[in-house]
Structures are given as structure tokens and as C-alpha cells.
Amino acid sequence: MQIHKGNIITSASYDELRIIEQGYIVVKDGFIEDVSDTLKPEYEKETLIDHKEKLILPAFCDLHMHAPQYPQRGIGMDCLLFDWLSGYTFPQESNYKDIQYAKSVYARLVREFLRQGSFHLSLFTTIHYDACDLLYKMLKEAGLYAYTGLVNMDRNSPDYYVDETAVSLEKTERFICEHLGDEKVKPILTPRFAPTCSRPLMEGLGKLAEKYDVGVQTHLVESKAEAAWAKELYPEFASDGEIYEALGLLKGSGPKIFAHVIFPTETEERILKEYNGISVHCPDATSNIIAGIMPSAAMQKKGLKIALGSDVGGGHFLGIYRQIARAAQISKMKQFYEPEHDKIELANAFYMATVNGGSIFDRVGKLEKGYRFNALVVDDMLDEEYHTSLSDALERFCYIGDERNIAERYIDGKKIDPDEVYERLLKV
Numbered sequence: 001m002q003i004h005k006g007n008i009i010t011s012a013s014y015d016e017l018r019i020i021e022q023g024y025i026v027v028k029d030g031f032i033e034d035v036s037d038t039l040k041p042e043y044e045k046e047t048l049i050d051h052k053e054k055l056i057l058p059a060f061c062d063l064h065m066h067a068p069q070y071p072q073r074g075i076g077m078d079c080l081l082f083d084w085l086s087g088y089t090f091p092q093e094s095n096y097k098d099i100q101y102a103k104s105v106y107a108r109l110v111r112e113f114l115r116q117g118s119f120h121l122s123l124f125t126t127i128h129y130d131a132c133d134l135l136y137k138m139l140k141e142a143g144l145y146a147y148t149g150l151v152n153m154d155r156n157s158p159d160y161y162v163d164e165t166a167v168s169l170e171k172t173e174r175f176i177c178e179h180l181g182d183e184k185v186k187p188i189l190t191p192r193f194a195p196t197c198s199r200p201l202m203e204g205l206g207k208l209a210e211k212y213d214v215g216v217q218t219h220l221v222e223s224k225a226e227a228a229w230a231k232e233l234y235p236e237f238a239s240d241g242e243i244y245e246a247l248g249l250l251k252g253s254g255p256k257i258f259a260h261v262i263f264p265t266e267t268e269e270r271i272l273k274e275y276n277g278i279s280v281h282c283p284d285a286t287s288n289i290i291a292g293i294m295p296s297a298a299m300q301k302k303g304l305k306i307a308l309g310s311d312v313g314g315g316h317f318l319g320i321y322r323q324i325a326r327a328a329q330i331s332k333m334k335q336f337y338e339p340e341h342d343k344i345e346l347a348n349a350f351y352m353a354t355v356n357g358g359s360i361f362d363r364v365g366k367l368e369k370g371y372r373f374n375a376l377v378v379d380d381m382l383d384e385e386y387h388t389s390l391s392d393a394l395e396r397f398c399y400i401g402d403e404r405n406i407a408e409r410y411i412d413g414k415k416i417d418p419d420e421v422y423e424r425l426l427k428v
């Protein structure tokens, strides 16, 4: 048993933070047994770790990220989506046929997730089985919580980076079969997006969703051009979202994760609600290459669930705390140009990055009794002269902090050293 003492910040609700100044978190076997402002007498003899003025936060969730794009972050940002895919992303992703390339990138990436405090993930990979399998093993070795899957593409892709339909389905089924059943790292269907997936491929994936009861992650109405192209290629369906519903991809009980959702129609909203879908807001990526802002406040009001994603390499920075700040920033831009939209505040975006993101995993995303102690110990961000409140400290960390301000990291109650884990990843 361990007792952590410090300034605790977690979400009380979508609108409100729960802040306990100099509070105590009792952790037993990786789970939180008690959170309070005084230490109960029965715990007085247990080991106490005093984090002093530092903040104790729940670890973050990154529900949309492309693992293979880690080396290209911050490059090609003058492009819009399709030029960025053909000019930068597809050539770069094709490198993962070389397992040594994959090993070098994925080991550094997994270390960076640990450094940045993103312990709950949903990751795209590439079409290459061995590289995808390697990433899975590294995530396991690092003790992270994740969904990941082999990317499906059988058309509208370059000759050097495309699968035949049957091959794509066969590899996907093999990946699911070999990785099903783990508690922390789970397979998920990963069709890139409707334009790169033929109807027979989508139908095949729909059968796998039902057969293995797995979820799906993809991009949905991410740009006007993408939504229009999807409709042109699937004229039999009313919208992008209906393709996934009609062809059976939402039949499994696993999570349904949709990146961007910038232009949801009534059909998409119905589908998101009916299948308990989670929309992933990626503010950096939508500013960089996608050109649109998710109507997040309006979607939230309609009862739709929103999480945050770094979407590296469309996004350029891996830390989700910065996406919390960016979500608040760009919501004000949206409100300026479209005054009917409400803005998002820091507490709202923090909730998306922890509680909503955590909802697809088992008991993560809050510092509350019964939850796993997946947590970060963060500098109080105080200026020597100008003292602020604890909610200000969280805000400042999101805006100007980085991984150097994260002093300690805990997964399942155990303290993690990213560099020590990295050494082990190289041996996977």
C-alpha cells in the first residue's frame, strides 16, 4: 500500500474540476482505495510519498494517433490532407516494411508516450503485419493501455503502399486472432478511411467485427473533400458514417472511435449516439492539414462523447495536455466566425482528455476510489513572485508546460522510468 500526498486535480464533471489541496490518495494493488483531504487513522502507518506542492493528475488519453507518422511530425504542414498524404505520409509509412526502421521508431515513440504522460491510447499503424505486431509487443512491454490494428487500404493508394482485398482481410484476421484476449492492449479494426477501402473490403471487415466482437477506429467526415469523396465512391449510402453502419463494422462490442468528425450530418449524429461512438477532437491536426473545427460544444450538448487526440503526424506534438489548451483556443476561433457556437473551457477539455478518453478502457481517467492509479506528478508551475491557484497551475501546464515538468509517472500504481523502459523495448 502507498499513500501519495500532494495537490490533487481530477474532473468532478464535464464543467468542474475537483481540486484537493494537500490531499491524500491511498493506492493498494494498483487501484485507488481512498481520496481525501485528511489521512484516515487506519492508513497512518503506511508508506507516505510526499509530492509537496506538485500536482497529482490522472494520466492522459490519446485516442487518435498514427504510430508510423512519429518521424514526420512538424513536416509538410503547408499542405492540405490529400497532398500531405501523397507527398509525405504514404511514402514515409511504406518504410515500415523494414522491421529495423519500425523498431527504431516505435521504441522511441513508446518512450515518448511515457514521457508525455499519455498512458491510454488508440493507435493506427501501417499495412505491414510484422511492424504492427512489434508495436503491439512494445505497448505490452511498456505496460500501456491501448487499442491498435493493422491499417486497411486496397484502393486509391500508391502502388508501393496498398494491399489486395483478400490479403488485407487475411492479415487483419490473423492480427486479431493472435492478439485477442489481453486485458491492456487490444486489437481494433482500422480501415484508414472510406476512400481507400473498397466495398468488399469493408464488408469483410464487417464480418470480422461480428465474428470477433471487436471495435473499429477510422476517420469520419474529417474534411469537406473527404466526405464528398466518400459519398461519390459509395453513392448507395447517405453519408460517410452510414457506410460503416450498413456494412457491419459497428457490430462488435469494442469501442467505435471516429477521428475528427468536423462535419457531422444528422445521420452521423444518430450513429454516434446509437452505437455509443466516441468522436476524437484533434485540434492541432485540424489546424494544420484538415482545415475545419469540430463543433465540439454543440456535439457535447447533444450528448455525444468527445475525446482528444494528438493525431501525430497531422498534429505536430504528442503531449495531450497541449491539445487541452488548443481545444480551448480554437473553440474561440470557431465562436468568432460562427457566433452560434459555444466555446470550450479548460475544465471541459481536461474532462475529454481524461474521463471521456478513459471510458473505452477499464477504470482509468479519474483519481477516484476504484480507479487505477495511472497518474502524473507535475510541477506546480508557480512563478517565484506571482502565485496562482491550483486550477491556474493546471492551465499553465497545459499551455506552456512540457514533459520536463512531469516529475513522476505511475501506471497501475507502479512508478515508471521511460528511459529504463526504452532499454527493454530495444530487446523486444
Ligand SMILES: [Zn+2]
Residues within 6 Å of the ligand: 064, 066, 219, 259, 311, 314
Ligand atoms: Zn488521423
